[in-house]
Amino acid sequence: xxxxxxxxxxxxxxxxxxxxxxxxxxxxxxxxxxxxxGPSGCGKSSVLRALAGLETPAVGSVTRxxxxxxxxxxxxAALLPWLTVLGNTTLPLRLKGGVDEDRARAALGRVGxxxxxxxxPSQLSGGMRxxxxxxxxxxxxxxxxxxxxxxxxxxxxxxxxxxxLVRDIAQSDRLAVIFVTHSVFEACFMSDRVLVMTPGxxxxxxxxxxxxxxxxxxxxxxxxxxxxxxxxxxxxxxAVVGDHAS
Amino acid sequence: xxKIIAPIVSxxxxxxxxxxxxxxxxVKDFILPAPSAIGQAxxxxxxxxxxxxxxxxxxxxxxxxxxIALSLFLALAFSAARILELTFYPYAVVLxxxxxxxxxxxxxxxxxxxxxxxxxxxxxxxxxxxxxxxxLIQGLRGIDKNLKDLFRLYxxxxxxxxxxLQLPAAMPAFLSGLKISAGLALIGAVVAExxxxxxxxxxxxxxxxxxxxxxxxxxxxxALFVLSGLGxxxxxxxxxxxxxxxxxxxxx
Numbered sequence: 003x004x005x006x007x008x009x010x011x012x013x014x015x016x017x018x019x020x021x022x023x024x025x026x027x028x029x030x031x032x033x034x035x036x037x038x039x040g041p042s043g044c045g046k047s048s049v050l051r052a053l054a055g056l057e058t059p060a061v062g063s064v065t066r067x068x069x070x071x072x073x074x075x076x077x078x079a080a081l082l083p084w085l086t087v088l089g090n091t092t093l094p095l096r097l098k099g100g101v102d103e104d105r106a107r108a109a110l111g112r113v114g115x116x117x118x119x120x121x122x123p124s125q126l127s128g129g130m131r132x133x134x135x136x137x138x139x140x141x142x143x144x145x146x147x148x149x150x151x152x153x154x155x156x157x158x159x160x161x162x163x164x165x166x167l168v169r170d171i172a173q174s175d176r177l178a179v180i181f182v183t184h185s186v187f188e189a190c191f192m193s194d195r196v197l198v199m200t201p202g203x204x205x206x207x208x209x210x211x212x213x214x215x216x217x218x219x220x221x222x223x224x225x226x227x228x229x230x231x232x233x234x235x236x237x238x239x240x241a242v243v244g245d246h247a248s
Numbered sequence: 249x250x251k252i253i254a255p256i257v258s259x260x261x262x263x264x265x266x267x268x269x270x271x272x273x274x275v276k277d278f279i280l281p282a283p284s285a286i287g288q289a290x291x292x293x294x295x296x297x298x299x300x301x302x303x304x305x306x307x308x309x310x311x312x313x314x315x316i317a318l319s320l321f322l323a324l325a326f327s328a329a330r331i332l333e334l335t336f337y338p339y340a341v342v343l344x345x346x347x348x349x350x351x352x353x354x355x356x357x358x359x360x361x362x363x364x365x366x367x368x369x370x371x372x373x374x375x376x377x378x379x380x381x382x383x384l385i386q387g388l389r390g391i392d393k394n395l396k397d398l399f400r401l402y403x404x405x406x407x408x409x410x411x412x413l414q415l416p417a418a419m420p421a422f423l424s425g426l427k428i429s430a431g432l433a434l435i436g437a438v439v440a441e442x443x444x445x446x447x448x449x450x451x452x453x454x455x456x457x458x459x460x461x462x463x464x465x466x467x468x469x470x471a472l473f474v475l476s477g478l479g480x481x482x483x484x485x486x487x488x489x490x491x492x493x494x495x496x497x498x499x500x
Binding site for chain 2 (some may be wrong): 051054055056072073074076077078080082083084093094096097098122123124125
């Protein structure tokens with residue numbers, strides 16, 4: 003197996019005297035979609051933030067291959083309300099000193115927002131705002147995309163559309179995605195691998211691989227692979243939550 | 249529409265009652281002039297009043313500009329280093345709660361004897377500056393944590409973060425502070441003119457002082473009318489500016 007794109011080695015993350023994450027190791031290869039699932043407060047977001055370098059682990063280390071170009075998508079779309087859709091999308095380029103509007107327009111096209119470049123975030127629905135956020139993440143042509151419960155505030159249909167969008171882009175661009183969610187559906191639909199975490203302090207309790215070929219869509223949702231994966235992830239989640247589950 | 253018509257109708261009714269009551273009760277002109285007399289005074293001294301108003305406005309706007317610069321500087325320093333805020337914010341509070349009218353004579357003694365206008369600006373600035381400081385501090389502190397993280401991930405420099413994130417993010421708070429501070433700067437300028445007394449200053453307050461000394465009560469009212477008119481226009485101009493600049497991004 004080739005060298006991983008990003009790896010975490012025995013991470014321990016502590017806030018004041020609260021231990022959020024204990025002994026988490028994981029590695030993600032190019033183009034791989036990996037999901038962290040677990041009950042609320044299990045430290046999955048902290049692991050993601052540590053992978054991005056936004057959190058410093060008390061123990062352990064994060065290694066990213068030097069060629070890593072990382073983008074991050076937050077739970078709320080985290081758009082600048084004073085900039086238009088296009089302005090928000092070009093922001094990463096502008097901060098690097100080279101605005102390339104064509105690239106931004108292309109990224110907007112990929113998320114289905116080519117026709118709204120001049121709208122302000124307040125004029126968009128939650129789903130559209132998240133699409134802008136994804137376009138902004140794509141504009142710097144990343145090979146690693148970290149997403150922190152990005153679809154949590156959206157309704158079921160939009161969740162499916164956006165999960166499919168991200169999965170398709172990951173597949174066509176060989177983009178590695180690390181995705182945090184508490185939705186079993188999202189985890190199983192999008193991922194090549196699902197890591198199930200225990201509640202605080204968060205540890206990785208289980209790992210479920212999901213093999214499939216070709217593009218995932220409505221048919222995959224009804225396949226036996228998907229059904230088995232969903233059941234396995236649900237069982238693992240119940241096991242880590244224990245008696246509290248019901 | 250009712251929003252505009254209702255206050256206009258009530259104002260007209262009030263003026264008619266006033267006119268009629270003054271006439272009926274035969275109130276002396278120097279005690280309470282009728283609206284028609286005030287209108288006449290306004291007409292007669294329109295040139296004087298315009299000059300005086302311009303002077304008061306100049307003091308107000310210079311003070312407001314100084315207050316903006318000062319509060320921006322302090323708010324940024326406070327947000328950059330908490331120790332500065334802990335050290336100096338209490339002084340700002342002390343300045344705020346001390347009645348300006350009690351401090352004004354001191355400032356007149358220190359700088360006003362040689363340079364009245366400078367004293368006026370200092371006094372009006374002291375009055376105007378606090379709401380701007382507090383709203384700016386809040387605006388800078390209230391920036392979404394995710395947005396700060398985003399800028400960190402992009403490797404944005406301190407300057408870039410300031411220009412592209414902090415300044416625009418603090419804009420709504422700044423503009424609402426500005427509406428309050430602009431009104432206060434006008435009040436501060438007038439208070440300062442009163443303290444400076446007649447003969448030295450030449451703004452609207454001085455016009456009122458002088459007119460009242462001569463029992464030209466109608467002219468006092470005329471100046472008062474101009475003064476509150478300026479305050480109202482200033483407020484609505486800033487409200488319009490606020491809507492123009494940040495109206496499209498509320499309800500993020």
